[in-house]
Amino acid sequence: MNALELKNVCKSFSGFCLDNISLTLQSGCIMGLIGENGAGKSTTIKLILDMLHKDSGTITILGKNNEKDISLTKEDIGVVMDEVGMPECLTAKQIGNVMKHTFRNWNETEYARLLQKLSLPDNKQFKNFSRGMKMKLGITVAMSHGAKLLLLDEPTSGLDPVVRDEVVDMFYDFTRDENHSILISSHIVSDLEKLCDYVAFLHKGKLLLCEEKDVLLSEYGIIHCTVEQLSELDRNIVKYKKETPYGAEVIVSRKDAQDGFKLSPISIEELFVFMVKEAK
C-alpha cells in the first residue's frame, strides 16, 4: 500500500497556482519536497490534510481518500508545520495532557522520553520557548501517537546543526518500520539528501521532477570546465548549464558522457538549483 498518492491535484489562489501535482510515496520511504519560498510546499501539505480544499484531483492517504473521514485518518498522521501553533500559555506537560485526550494511541511514555531526549522542559510556557525548542516540541508531539505517516513542513529550520542531525536520525529511525513513511519539505537540501529515498522538486506550483534520489545521483553528473571547453562539448548532451566569466558548469546525463571531460558526482542541491534556474 502506498502511504500517499496525489493525482493531478490543482489548487489556485490569486497570484499562485499549484498545477497538476502527481506524486506517490511508498510505505517505508521518505520523500523530500524541495522548493523555494512560495513554491507550493506548504500548500501541498495543507491540501493533503484537507486544510485547503483542492480544485481538482484526488489525494489518497494510507489507502483512504482524504475527503472521507479525514479526522480518523489523522490519527495515523504526525504533522509538523513550519510554525508550530501550540497555545502560548501551555507548558509541554499540559500539551501532553491535551494530546492524551486528542489521539487514541497517545503514548505518554514515548512523549516523556522524547521530551527528555530533546532537552525540553515540561513546565515552561510555550511562548518562552526558542524557535528551535518550539520545533522540537512539534516533532515530539508528531512522534508520540504511533503515526504511520509523518508530514513535515520545514521541521529542521531553526534547529542548530547538532540537534538537526539528531532529529534527522530520529526520522531515519522512524522509517525503519516498513509501515512508516515521511513526506518532508525543507530548504536545507543537505538534510533531505541525507534522509530521503525520493525527491520531488517544486517550482512556482509546478512539479519539475519526482524521482528516486539514487537514480538521480547515478543518472546525472556535473562537468566543471572553461567557457572555451564548453564550446567543444556536444550541445545535445547538455541538460543544464551555468556560464560565468570564470568558467562553466554543465549537467549531463552520465550515459552521454563525452571523452575528455571529467564528470564529477552531482548533489541534489546542485541539480535543484540548475533545474530551477533553467525553469526561470
Added chain:
Amino acid sequence: MKGLILKDWYMMKKYCRYYFFVCIGFILLSLISSSNMFFVFYPCLLCGMIPVNLLGYDERSRWTEYVGTLPYTKAQIVSAKYLIGLLTQVAVLILICIAQAVKMGIEGTFVFKEFLLLMMLLLIMASVSSSLTLPFIFKYGVEKGRGAYYVMIGVVCAGSLIATTIFKESIQNEIQLNAVWPIACLVGIGIYVLSWYLSIVFYKKREQ
C-alpha cells in the same frame, strides 16, 4: 473533543482569571444594589465574550491552523468553543440565581414567577451575545468577525429603535408581558442553536 475543552480550560485559567473575579464582584454588588440590574446582566455578557477571546488567542498562536492537523472534525472544533462558553455561562447563571434568590428571600420580595422571568432574561442575554459574534468569527476570523459583529449590532439596534417607535402602542396594548418572556427565551435558545449550526457550516467552508 475532550482535548479541545481541556486546552480551552487551561487557557481560561491563564487568560480569563480576572473575568471570574469581576463576575464575583458584580454579583456581590448586585446584592447591595437596590434596583440597578446592570450588576446582574454584566457578568452574563462578560461570559459570552470568553469564547471570542479564546478564539483571538488561538488565532494569535496559530492554533487555528495547527488544530487542522489534529484528528478533530470542524464541527468538533466549533462545538468545543460553544460548549466552553455554555459551561461558563451556566456556572455564572447558577451563581447569579443563588445570589438573587438569597437577596429576594432576605428582602421578602421573592416571587417565583418574577425570579423565573429574571433568569430567562439572563439566559437570553448570556446566549445572544456569543450567538451573534461567533458565526462571524468562524467565517471571517477574529479581526474581521468583530467588525462584522459591530456592524450587525448597529443594524439590529437601529431596526429595533425604528420598530419600537412605529409599533410602540400596539405592542403595549396587545402583548401580555408574561407571555412574551417564555417566547423570547425560546427565541434566544433558537438563536443560540442556529448560531452553533451556522458556525459549523461557515467553518467547514473556511480554509486554514
